Amino acid sequence: MSLKEEPVRAAIETAAAHGVHADRCEVLQDGSTLVLRLSETLVARVVQDVGGPRQGTAWFERETRIVQHLWTHGAPVVPLHPDIPPGPHERFGYPINFWRFVTRIDAEPDPAAVGRVLFGCHETLRSYAEPLPVLAILTEALEILAGRPLFPERTQGMLRDRLAACVEGLAGLPFQALHGDAHLGNLMNTTDGLLLADWEDAFRGPLEWDLASIIWNALILENDRAWVDALLGAYRDSGGVFDDGVLATSLVARAAAVTAWYPILYPNPDAERSLKLERRIEWLWEAGGFSFES
DSSP: OOTTHHHHHHHHHHHHHTTOOOSOOEEEEESSEEEEEOSSSEEEEEEOOTTSSSOSSHHHHHHHHHHHHHHHTTOSBOOBOTTSOOOOEEETTEEEEEEEOOOBOSSOOOHHHHHHHHHHHHHHHTTOOSOOOBSHHHHHHHHHHHHSOOSOHHHHHHHHHHHHHHHHHHTTSOOEEEOSOOOGGGEEEETTEEEEOOOTTOEEEOTHHHHHHHHHIIIIISOOHHHHHHHHHHHHHTTOOOOHHHHHHHHHHHHHHHHHHHHHHOSSOOHHHHHHHHHHHHHHHTGGGOOOOO
């Protein structure tokens, strides 16, 4: 049995054990996490990289709890499947959770709408009282860099220095529950509106981290300041308050953390991903005095 067949079987058999039977098997994503559409309404997410930095079901457990809170309070998120217990589940060693299928629409999200969606989630998360790790992606990235040689020694040292300085700079600020990985790839434009998905990276930190995550590519790689200003303006007009200095630190932290994770998430990157990685590293070399003004 190949690696792909076993996680597919794990998802199908787990759903069937709860009375939900697959009538199809459409692969929506095939990476460290396998995403499968198994019926008209059912989507399964299965962790394939069971030997990677994140092992066990703690990540999916964190995600299911926080999504339940958000969905109950009407926040714009992809819901868990109503006919299967939230779990997380595990079969053959593969962590699994199950979601309701949503229909994407072929339209780029308006940046102002993105800002309003992020603000709505942040407002709902203020009342989320369950424990979450603090600055998790940043501290995980530091552990990754300390534990394995992923880059030339000088680059690896620069990444560690940038991350350590950012962790120190963000410590002591007001923290709340965050999405943790709020880039546009985790924002789905659907017939139900804009929905924020993939909450397994949720942690406690300054809300500027999520803002930095969602504007980084547009601001740094695409130089689309109008798009960034529209998003931040809508976030602020909705009632959001953020600090430009903390946002600048978060932008540096986001670039360094994503860079540290890149060789793990994309061990064989295509030309486009390789170019993005090179540009992030080049930007980080110059980012010591980076500032941001909204």
